Amino acid sequence: MKILQVTNKVPYPTKDGGAIACMNLTKGFAHLGHDVTVLTMNTLKHHVTEDEIPESVKDVAKFELVDVPARINIIGALVNFIFSGKPYNAVRFIDRKFGKALAQLLDENTYDVIQLEGLYVCPYIPIIRRKSKATIVYRSHNIEFEIWERAAQMASGLRKFYLNNLSKRIKRFEIALINHYDLLVPITERDGELLDNLGNTRKKHISQTGIDASVLVPNSKNLEHPSLFHIGSLEWAPNQEGLVWFLENCWAEIHQKYPSLRFYIAGRNAPVWLQNRFNLPNVIFEGEVADAYQFINSKSIMLVPLFSGSGMRIKIIEGMALGKSIITTPIGAEGIGVSANENIVIAEDAAEFVSKISQLVEDQFFYEKIGRNAIEFILEKFDNLAAAAKLIEFYKENSK
Template sequence: MRILILTHRVPFPQNGGYPIVVGNTIKGLINHGHEVSLISLNVKKHTDKVLEPDELLRKIKYKEYDIDTRISWIEFVSNIFTKNSYNIDKYYDAGFEKLLVQNLKDNEYDIIQLEGLFVVPYLAAIRKSSKTRIVYRAHNIEHQVWRRLAQQKGDPIKKWYLNLLARRVKTYELELLNKFDGIAVFTGQDKASMLSFGTKTPMRVLPIGVDLAMYIPAPAKTECPSLFFLGSLDWLPNREGIEWFMNNFHKDIVDGELKVKFYVAGNNIPEEFDEYEVPGKVFIQGEVDDALEFINSKSIMIVPLLSGGGMRVKIVEGMAMQKCIISTTIGAEGINFKHGESILIANNADEFYNAVLKCVRDEEYCRTIGENARKLMEEQHDINKVTESLVDFYRSII
């Protein structure tokens, strides 16, 4: 099959949730003998560094288009008085649309896959230029992310504004859901939500797939006990979650009963997070050169998400690396876990405290949770199995 994938950011390198999902999808399709083309918006804020060419680029047809998604204060304020959602509209560019339309005239595809809501503004142009079946992969139900963020805010102005965004995004999402030929979601929860919205489009639940050959646990390299968080803090639910954790447990780690070193790593960590750092206790490391090596070196992963949606890539990666993970229910959405067997679920401060304390004090318990997590990934998240289901879904709508 010939498949065109559209993304709202360049998925290279694979150092975050979105790039990992897109990269693994491409790898799986190529390994199964399909021809993949990729066209990406190149958002300037993601390209500050000079990056090594990704070897995956040699195996696909690839084009990118530079776009600046920054908006002025005047544009931001004026948008409040419109019905549009600026956080979606900012990804529309007439030049990119022209490039895309020309590509569709020059090539024939069996499937066009839109990776997330932020490339959907080009749907109308695609429909005018091609009769190819279009699959929308919903990385989140986006308005639910904003609504959950609003629910966590005490500031009435921030709550009002986030609820405004949520309402606008919801209107946009619901108007589009029956305009695709197929929808792929990561979780059963997201499928149920879409069905409740009246979606008639064929839908398939396809979990995040990983190339398990890349995830090689190395217990001998692991610091036990050690606590860590890994995630991009330019994604608001991640930042909200780690701030909640710090506010609740920083003192317990520095001076209390949680006798464990805590490491925070990821992209775009704000400078003010340096204030959390305490020598020998709390380490704010920022972006790491090798995320898998970092995961391998630590023993207990926390995912304190209070909002968000979809399936968290970092949990899948942590489980594949045989880590003991403590997560909220929201953080673990879509994963077929058993609490106390393959993951630990904690939804409030007391539950998180008790889970961390148990793991810090019982290394064998921690190791068993991690081993069960790896088995779960092998059974349900192997990229080859997920790709077979994805291709079967393609064929069912052609």
């Protein structure tokens, strides 16, 4: 098949969940012999030059990069809030130049499937309808309004008011685009059910983000055990909120109980205010690490204290593939299908986080069981090529 993936961010380097979800499927399609093109917005925030994309990545797909500013600023958000009913998150990605590039690409090429990676490229469906007879697929990476609805619950004051307003705008925007596509590909079963409740009537196929077992190889050679760690984008509000909550509500008790236990935090683009919150005994801020998998392999207990967000947490999938014992919240575990105390550990409040950390530190059998079962679970449920093959089969059965 000839497939066009459309995304609002260059999916390389693969340093966040969205990029990983897009690129893993690109590789899966290519390795199965399909012809893949990726048309992507090259934003100011995540700008990449073509020279920065290695040949090994260019070998799997043709990349078409279009410069789209998608600026984020307080004045722009304020003007949008007062004079527009549309969500600021969405209007930043509605760009005339990108629309022209898409139209030109469709004039010059014929595709079997055009896969829209996320909500914010769905406004370009009318252009695709005019220019192409391809099957249009909406690949929903998460329920966008839910991210901000949950963030509002964690906030207070003017921030809470703004986030509540934003989540309602995004929900209206999300509902307005329902069924404009031909096929729906949610990333989790839960997201598929929520989209059906919002009005989806199109055929759907759940396609979780797969992992490449040849890349994610567990290695305990340099393991520091016991040790705690967190890795993720530190510019993403749910990660920021979760880490601040953990440090404020759990760390003092943990440090008192285990004075030599270290908590390593890795991730890119941490704002200064957040870095300042990491200035606590035995909390070690690593910043952006050169090799994320090497970093994960070198630490033992992974903490993912998430209380907002939506979709699937790719870093949890990767951590499980590397045999980590992971403690997260019910929201963090959403959509993965894990079993508490079998292949992952679930904690709902500060007391449970402290208790579960203590159990993993002191009970070697429990610690090893969680990590071992995590690997088996991921290898069985999240093979990338298998996921891509099932998706292609769905496309062939339901394409125009």
